[in-house]
Amino acid sequence: xxxxxxxxxxxxxxxxxxxxxxxxxxxxxxxxxxxxxxxxxxxxxxxxxxxxxxxxxxxxxxxxxxxxxxxxxxxxxxxxxxxxxxxxxxxxxxxxxxxxxxxxxxxxxxxxxxxxxxxxxxxxxxxxxxxxxxxxxxxxxxxxxxxxxxxxxxxxxxxxxxxxxxxxxxxxxxxxxxxxxxxxxxxxxxxxxxxxxxxxxxxxxxxxxxxxxxxxxxxxxxxxxxxxxxxxxxxxxxxxxxxxxxxxxxxxxxxxxxxxxxxxxxxxxxxxxxxxxxxxxxxxxxxxxxxxxxxxxxxxxxxxxxxxxxxxxxxxxxxxxxxxxxxxxxxxxxxxxxxxxxxxxxxxxxxxxxxxxxx
Numbered sequence: 540x541x542x543x544x545x546x547x548x549x550x551x552x553x554x555x556x557x558x559x560x561x562x563x564x565x566x567x568x569x570x571x572x573x574x575x576x577x578x579x580x581x582x583x584x585x586x587x588x589x590x591x592x593x594x595x596x597x598x599x600x601x602x603x604x605x606x607x608x609x610x611x612x613x614x615x616x617x618x619x620x621x622x623x624x625x626x627x628x629x630x631x632x633x634x635x636x637x638x639x640x641x642x643x644x645x646x647x648x649x650x651x652x653x654x655x656x657x658x659x660x661x662x663x664x665x666x667x668x669x670x671x672x673x674x675x676x677x678x679x680x681x682x683x684x685x686x687x688x689x690x691x692x693x694x695x696x697x698x699x700x701x702x703x704x705x706x707x708x709x710x711x712x713x714x715x716x717x718x719x720x721x722x723x724x725x726x727x728x729x730x731x732x733x734x735x736x737x738x739x740x741x742x743x744x745x746x747x748x749x750x751x752x753x754x755x756x757x758x759x760x761x762x763x764x765x766x767x768x769x770x771x772x773x774x775x776x777x778x779x780x781x782x783x784x785x786x787x788x789x790x791x792x793x794x795x796x797x798x799x800x801x802x803x804x805x806x807x808x809x810x811x812x813x814x815x816x817x818x819x820x821x822x823x824x825x826x827x828x829x830x831x832x833x834x835x836x837x838x839x840x841x842x843x844x845x846x847x848x849x850x851x852x853x854x855x856x857x858x859x860x861x862x863x864x865x866x867x868x869x870x871x872x873x874x875x876x877x878x879x880x881x882x883x884x885x886x887x888x889x890x891x892x893x894x895x896x897x898x
Contacts, residue, residue, distance in 0.1 A: 547599075551577065553640060553824050554602045557831070560639030561604040565632045571619040574605035606632075611858050626850050633842045640828035645766055647821035652762035655754035656814045659694035662749040670745020675711075675724045677746060682714040693755075694748045701726050705742035754814070770825060777829055836861065837868035 554577060562572055571590060576582065578596035585594040596602075607613075608620020616623060621632070661683040666672040683691050687709045691697045701709070705728035713720050726742025757765055832840040841864070849855045 549820055549823065551599075553643065553820075553827055556643055556824075557636040557640050557827065558602045558604050560635035560637075561632055564635035565604065565606055565621070568624060568628050568632065569619055570621050570624065570632065571607035572604060573607055574603075576605070577602040579603065611855075626846050630843060630846050633839050633846070636839055637828040637831045640824045640831070641770075644821045644825035644828065645770060647817045647824065648769060649759075649762050649766045651814050651817045651821065652757040652765055653759050654814055655756040656818065657752040657812070658692070658755050659748050660751045660753055661691045661694050661697045662751050663746050664749035665747045667745040667747070670743070671724050671727055672744040672746045675722045677711075677713070677722070677724075677744075678715070680715070680749070683711055684714050684719065685712040686710070701744055702741040705729070705740050707742070773822065773825055774829070777826070835868045835871060836864035837872060841865075841868060 558575060558577070562575055565572060573590070574592045574594060576594040576596050578599045579601065580596050580598040582594040582596050585592055587593070606621040608615065608617065608622045611622065614620055614622050621629065624632075663672075663677055663679055663681045663683070665679055666677040683697055685691055686697055686700050687704075689700065691700075704726050706725065708723050708725045711722050711724055713722060724744050726744050728740050729743050731739060731741045831838050832843070834840045834844040836842075836845075845856050845861060
């Protein structure tokens with residue numbers, strides 16, 4: 540229950556920040572704001588401050604900012620109306636929402652790096668029977684100090700090196716109790732697919748982590764560069780995943796998470812502490828920024844697409860076409876939410892966990 544409330548709070552906060560981006564930039568360019576709503580549909584709560592009505596609406600799938608003169612039928616050709624502004628100004632207002640989410644993702648991740656993020660230690664939890672590690676004599680509790688002459692500070696660092704060395708003998712320096720020993724292990728080649736459906740050969744030695752971790756901190760200045768590199772890596776992975784789904788190499792069932800998945804992931808992050816939770820906030824905020832830039836009519840990307848068409852054609856797309864496109868986009872969004880919720884239930888085995896809890 541607590542994790543569900545925390546998930547709703549996080550996503551609600553990210554939506555509010557997103558819509559505030561639109562509101563602030565619109566006001567900066569002199570556009571009058573009529574309504575600021577969290578959610579769509581019937582308004583559950585409303586209050587007015589100045590010339591703007593603030594509302595919480597019934598359908599919690601985002602939010603919107605209602606600006607004066609946003610549609611041709613509402614326009615009276617006043618300078619404070621949305622359609623009275625240039626295409627560039629309108630594009631800046633639309634783009635402000637995803638951009639603010641991107642900034643929130645950057646700041647959240649920077650804080651994670653500064654306060655310290657958990658990393659798995661290279662300590663063996665289990666050496667699997669019949670694998671190179673077991674044959675070489677690795678045991679539970681062994682700490683891997685170095686591989687192939689390179690000091691190992693984390694399990695991920697060690698895993699990357701082993702995966703990149705199929706069939707190549709590696710020298711492991713092991714700390715066991717108060718003694719250090721050296722052993723040679725050759726990772727066994729195995730065909731594998733990465734998350735984007737690409738085949739490659741990796742090396743495996745047959746060990747699993749103990750679960751022990753330590754907190755790694757980075758200086759505030761150094762963390763800036765690390766933050767941008769990590770964000771760029773996430774963006775690249777997201778674009779690759781989208782392309783793989785479009786080409787059929789990656790199943791949407793295995794790569795898209797919805798509201799139920801978000802609640803599950805949030806509950807796991809809450810157990811680990813503040814840093815993992817902020818890490819998740821950064822990932823959610825970046826995902827929200829990217830998702831909103833999709834060229835779907837009801838999303839910001841759809842509005843930017845129509846503005847681009849207006850620039851190319853020299854006149855706006857008709858109101859009728861935009862309204863029909865928005866209706867189709869809304870139906871697509873609802874269908875997507877239903878599909879990913881069903882996928883989340885199956886992927887995380889929620890029915891099985893619920894049945895065990897009832898028993």
